[in-house]
Amino acid sequence: SYVLTQPPSVSVAPGQTARITCGGNNIGSKSVHWYQQKPGQAPVLVVYDDSDRPSGIPERFSGSNSGNTATLTISRVEAGDEADYYCQVWDSSSDHHVVFGGGTKLTVL
Amino acid sequence: QITLKESGPTLVKPTQTLTLTCTFSGFSLSTSGVGVGWIRQPPGKALEWLALIYWDDDKRYSPSLKSRLTITKDTSKNQVVLTMTNMDPVDTATYYCVLPGGDAFDIWGQGTMVTVSS
Numbered sequence: 001s002y003v004l005t006q007p008p009s010v011s012v013a014p015g016q017t018a019r020i021t022c023g024g025n026n027i028g029s030k031s032v033h034w035y036q037q038k039p040g041q042a043p044v045l046v047v048y049d050d051s052d053r054p055s056g057i058p059e060r061f062s063g064s065n066s067g068n069t070a071t072l073t074i075s076r077v078e079a080g081d082e083a084d085y086y087c088q089v090w091d092s093s094s095d096h097h098v099v100f101g102g103g104t105k106l107t108v109l
Numbered sequence: 110q111i112t113l114k115e116s117g118p119t120l121v122k123p124t125q126t127l128t129l130t131c132t133f134s135g136f137s138l139s140t141s142g143v144g145v146g147w148i149r150q151p152p153g154k155a156l157e158w159l160a161l162i163y164w165d166d167d168k169r170y171s172p173s174l175k176s177r178l179t180i181t182k183d184t185s186k187n188q189v190v191l192t193m194t195n196m197d198p199v200d201t202a203t204y205y206c207v208l209p210g211g212d213a214f215d216i217w218g219q220g221t222m223v224t225v226s227s
Contacts, residue, residue, distance in 0.1 A: 001172065033213035035156070042205060042220055043156065048213040086156050090212050095172050098146075098158035 002091035004101035011107045018074040020104045022087030025068060030089045032070040034063060037084045037103075046085075047072060074106070082108045111135035113145070113206040113218035120224050121196050127223060131189045131206030138164055138184050144209050145189040147180070149202040150220075157202075161209065162189060196225045 005023040012018040022032060032050050035043035045054050047063040050070065060075045074081055087101040117129035131145060138145060146161035160180040161169045170178050179192045193200065206218040 031212050035214075037156075042217040043214075044217075045210075045213055045215045048211065048215070054215060088156075088158075088213070095170070095175075097169055097172060098148075098161070100148075100156045100158060103155045 002089070002093060002099050004087055004089065004099055006085075006087060006101040006104045008102070009105045009107065011109055012074075012077050013109045014077055014079060016077055018077050018081070018106055020072045020074075020085050020106065022070040022072070022101050023068055024070075024089065027068055027070050027089065028066045030065075032063065032065050033088045034061075034072045035086045035088065036081075037086065038082075043086065077106075077108055079108050082106055111208060111216050113208060113216060115204060115206045115218045115221035117204075117221060117223065119222060120226065122227050123197055123225060125196050127191075127193045127196050127200070129191045129193075129204055129206075129221065129223075131191070131218065133187050133189070133206070133208070136208070138162075138182050138187070138189070140164055145182070146207045146209060146214065147189075147191045148205045148207055148214070148217075149200075150205070151199070151202040154202075159193075159204075160191060198225045201225045 034047040036046045037043040046061045050065040051063040062073045064071050085104045091099050113133045144163040147159040162180045177194045182189045203220040203222050205220045207214040208216040
């Protein structure tokens with residue numbers, strides 16, 4: 001079964017850049033999607049297909065994917081960006097199914 | 110405007126079967142390419158994908174839960190139903206109904222909390 005590995009936590013000062021990684025075997029060959037979840041709320045898609053943003057998502061959110069690591073980058077971090085972030089892919093190796101990473105808690109210092 | 114809303118019991122006993130209904134609006138599950146899925150999240154833990162059903166009745170299940178899950182659709186009622194058998198306290202979670210856009214889940218319901226306890 002395909003496994004996505006995320007760091008449990010990332011901390012960053014306001015105005016700085018946060019990078020949240022998502023590791024997986026040859027993840028660069030897959031499309032990676034990222035979700036932001038604030039306490040008590042449903043997740044929100046912030047990046048899809050590695051680097052595209054849904055409408056309404058600030059340009060400060062960007063993504064990249066190569067080799068064994070995908071990265072969500074949040075530039076000019078704001079207090080309102082503090083949340084849990086999850087990566088997601090489809091695993092086509094068997095029984096085509098969805099896999100989520102374990103999530104990363106972003107703390108804005 | 111697209112909306113999805115989950116409904117079902119808030120409390121189930123161990124070994125019972127859970128039945129959740131997702132009622133949606135703003136799209137049709139008879140339209141080519143459209144699917145509706147379920148994702149859950151235990152308190153304080155990560156998201157876990159459960160199942161997905163497509164317009165053509167193709168169904169996908171989590172490999173680890175496949176034996177316990179059944180997903181069905183009622184296109185005329187704009188509903189998708191998920192059943193999970195043999196519920197256990199570890200199945201306590203918020204269950205979300207989701208609408209995929211491509212390979213991502215771009216619209217989520219508000220979620221419904223299900224507690225498994227005797």
